[in-house]
Amino acid sequence: xxxxxxxxxxxxxxxxxxxxxxxxxxxxxxxxxxxxxxxxxxxxxxxxxxxxxxxxxxxxxxxxxxxxxxxxxxxxxxxxxxxxxxxxxxxxxxxxxxxxxxxxxxxxxxxxxxxxxxxxxxxxxxxxxxxxxxxxxxxxxxxxxxxxxxxxxxxxxxxxxxxxxxxxxxxxxxxxxxxxxxxxxxxxxxxxxxxxxxxxxxxxxxxxxxxxxxxxxxxxxxxxxxxxxxxxxxxxxxxxxxxxxxxxxxxxxxxxxxxxxxxxxxxxxxxxxxxxxxxxxxxxxxxxxxxxxxxxxxxxxxxxxxxxxxxxxxxxxxxxxxxxxxxxxxxxxxxxxxxxxxxxxxxxxxxxxxxx
Numbered sequence: 001x002x003x004x005x006x007x008x009x010x011x012x013x014x015x016x017x018x019x020x021x022x023x024x025x026x027x028x029x030x031x032x033x034x035x036x037x038x039x040x041x042x043x044x045x046x047x048x049x050x051x052x053x054x055x056x057x058x059x060x061x062x063x064x065x066x067x068x069x070x071x072x073x074x075x076x077x078x079x080x081x082x083x084x085x086x087x088x089x090x091x092x093x094x095x096x097x098x099x100x101x102x103x104x105x106x107x108x109x110x111x112x113x114x115x116x117x118x119x120x121x122x123x124x125x126x127x128x129x130x131x132x133x134x135x136x137x138x139x140x141x142x143x144x145x146x147x148x149x150x151x152x153x154x155x156x157x158x159x160x161x162x163x164x165x166x167x168x169x170x171x172x173x174x175x176x177x178x179x180x181x182x183x184x185x186x187x188x189x190x191x192x193x194x195x196x197x198x199x200x201x202x203x204x205x206x207x208x209x210x211x212x213x214x215x216x217x218x219x220x221x222x223x224x225x226x227x228x229x230x231x232x233x234x235x236x237x238x239x240x241x242x243x244x245x246x247x248x249x250x251x252x253x254x255x256x257x258x259x260x261x262x263x264x265x266x267x268x269x270x271x272x273x274x275x276x277x278x279x280x281x282x283x284x285x286x287x288x289x290x291x292x293x294x295x296x297x298x299x300x301x302x303x304x305x306x307x308x309x310x311x312x313x314x315x316x317x318x319x320x321x322x323x324x325x326x327x328x329x330x331x332x333x334x335x336x337x338x339x340x341x342x343x344x345x346x347x348x349x350x351x352x353x354x355x356x
Contacts, residue, residue, distance in 0.1 A: 195261065
C-alpha cells in the first residue's frame with residue numbers, strides 16, 4: 001500500500017496541484033527557518049503531497065521536538081523516504097560491492113602471477129644447475145625443490161580457479177540485483193506497467209528510431225472515464241483495483257515491440273512501433289471493448305461496481321514531427337473522445353479533418 005501511495009505522490013507532484021504544494025513547501029520551510037536546499041525542498045514537497053504518510057509524520061515529530069533540522073538529518077530522511085535517494089543508495093551499495101569483488105579478484109590474480117614468476121625462476125635455476133656433471137644427491141635435491149615448487153603452483157592455481165568461480169557467481173548476482181533495481185526504477189508499483197520515466201525514455205527512442213528507419217509509429221493515450229467520481233464514491237482501494245484491472249487489459253495488448261505505461265493517475269499510454277493508425281485503432285477497440293465488458297465487484301463486500309469504460313486518443317506520427325507535437329496531437333484526440341461522449345477511440349487525423 002505504501003508503494004501505491006508513493007506512486008500517487010509522484011503523480012500529484014506532476015499535476016496541477018504541484019504548484020500549490022511547491023508554494024506551500026517554501027512557505028512552511030521559511031516559517032520553520034529550514035534552509036531551502038534541494039534535499040530539504042524535496043522532503044517538504046513529498047510530505048505535503050502525502051500529509052498522513054510516514055515522511056510527514058517523521059518531519060512533524062522532529063519539528064515538534066525542537067530538534068535542530070541539520071543536513072545530516074535531511075540526508076538520513078532522504079535515504080529512507082525519498083524514492084530517488086533510496087534508488088541511488090541501492091546503486092551505490094551494489095557498485096561498492098562490485099568494486100570490492102573486482103579488487104579481490106585482482107589481488108588473487110597478482111598473487112598467482114607472482115607465484116608463476118617464482119616458479120619460472122626455480123625452473124631456470126634448475127636448468128642451469130643440471131648442466132654438467134652432477135652427483136646423485138644434487139639431482140635428488142633439485143628434483144625435490146622442483147616438486148615442492150610445482151605443488152605450490154598447483155595450489156595457487158586451484159585457489160585462483162576457486163576464487164574466479166566464486167567471483168563469477170557473485171558478479172552475476174550483483175548484475176541481477178542492478179537489473180532488478182533498474183526494473184524497479186522504471187516500473188509503476190501499483191499496475192506493474194512501465195512508469196512515466198520509462199515511457200519518456202522509450203517514447204524519445206521510438207521517435208528517433210522511426211526517423212532513422214523511415215517507419216510508421218503510432219501513439220495512444222488512454223483514460224479511464226469518470227474515474228475521479230468512481231474514486232470518490234468507492235474509495236482509493238477500490239480505485240486501485242480498477243487501475244490494476246485496466247492496466248492488465250492494456251498490458252495484454254502492449255507486448256513488445258509495443259510499449260505500455262501508466263502515464264499519470266488514471267491515464268495510460270501505448271506506443272505502437274512500426275504500426276500505423278489502422279492496426280493501432282483495432283488494438284484500442286479491443287481494449288475498450290474488453291474493459292467495458294466486465295462487471296466489476298468490490299473485493300471487500302462483493303458489491304457490484306458496474307462497468308468501467310475508457311476513452312482513447314490516437315495519433316500516427318508525421319515525418320520529422322517532434323515528440324512533443326506528436327504527444328500533443330494524441331492528447332487532443334483523447335480530449336475529443338471525451339467531448340464526444342467517452343467510451344470511444346478517436347484518431348487525431350479525424351479530429352484535424354473535422355476541425356478543417
